[in-house]
Amino acid sequence: MNAPLPTNGLVPARAQPILRFENLTLGYNRHPAVHHLRGEVAAGSLLAIVGPNGAGKSTLLKAIAGELRPLQGRIELNGLERRQIAYLTQSTTLDSSFPMVVHDFVAMGLWREIGAFSGLSRTQRGNIEHALGVVGLAGLENRAIGTLSGGQLQRALFARVLLQDSPLVLLDEPFGAIDAASVRDLATLVRRWHSEGRTVIAVLHDLEHVRQEYPETLLLAREVVARGDTASVLSEENLLRARRLAEGRGDDAHAPVCHAVGNVE
Template identity: 80%
Template sequence: MPRPAAVRAPAVVRFDNLTLGYNRHPAVHHLRGEVAAGSLLAVVGPNGAGKSTLLKGIAGELRPLQGRIELHGVHRRQIAYLTQQATLDISFPIIVHDFVAMGLWREMGAFAGLNRARRQRIAQAIDDVGLSGLETRPIGSLSGGQLQRALFARVMLQDAPLVLLDEPYGAIDAASVRDLAALVRQWHTQGRTVIAVLHDLEHVRQEYPETLLLAREVIARGDTAGVLSDTNLEHARAIAEGRGDDPHAAVCRSDREGA
């Protein structure tokens, strides 16, 4: 008997001729396609390729210049979005416990208190990322790796079906990368959809089955081994440096958002 065809997971995010940018200048343009529920997708590309811009669009922080982003089976309030550390104000006087507890904000609202069950969840998340004993430390006193662990703990408390990670391993120690990558694998095993902007291509090859290669346009999308070919990577670099055939390159070179 013939083997039954594999059932394709439904789309959780769909891009319909999507263009995103700043001050009417495209940073990423004419994206089409979808991300299936339960995907573990890496987004890679040269600096200025539009990677962080794409996450901002999915999260609803940036409105499309053209086209649209459709979410299926998930509301934007159900998205966990881990931004780059550089966007955080670590001088704000907040301790680790309270910083992590912010992951419960959408669940609790502005006025609900932390009952015993929620305090236990916060303690468990802090323990899961290896920060037990540092609950009363100000976040400004943490190392880069410790701060990233606290951010991951906050994401864990959101219990979101769609997780967006923007450079989750930037400027942190190898032990933190290893531990946090294990958490990402766990989220994937649980059926969550994870979309991560990453620079370390070897890490992508080892951990991410699917990859989207951007250079303000889609260079390639699919199986990671095929996407990260020398030919595709050189094409992306050429477009980023203005040597390719991207009609928006001249405009975008002066408007790169840094990711």
């Protein structure tokens, strides 16, 4: 069995990095949720982030997207501005009772391009129509979002991401509680983004899906347990260690959360 990768950082990427983490510690009210993260993510990566509940997975995406300031360290964007990042949050954060139709909901993906008060051009309307067709929502443009099924709402969210045409896509539990057909169709879209050279980072819970679809995985438990090819990372040894760390029963369970660590270089 392969030994776990170093637990204090990410393995340096072989290709040009799009993201670099420098001694990154994240948390809320000065309580760390992810600590002392170092390393890089290569441009064009298809990377899954997995780990127990409370492992800091969603926290890391929020920080990359610029919604959470680090407690310590920094995130470097290589040739990328934060407005170029497409970020699909968990659907549980959405208020589907808001009176909005599918077309307008998806059009919000153009917000940075058109602003709050500009109208849509013919080209932009065509792009919205195309995006709806890609995700299987053609003909539902005038449907209220509150009437959509979970799978349909997730398709609309993917259409919004599609419109942003971003080089870096962040997906936070994109396949949770939706039907199998939607998972299959949206996973195909993720593969398409990867084939186009985009970097996709997804927080996921279904380990079988990760094994089938994602060549690279980061296993978190408030610190990096392992990072590398998915088959090696998702070993029983690594998964057990992640669970023990999350429960405070790891080898270093009695050490302070923000202990100092060496760099991985």
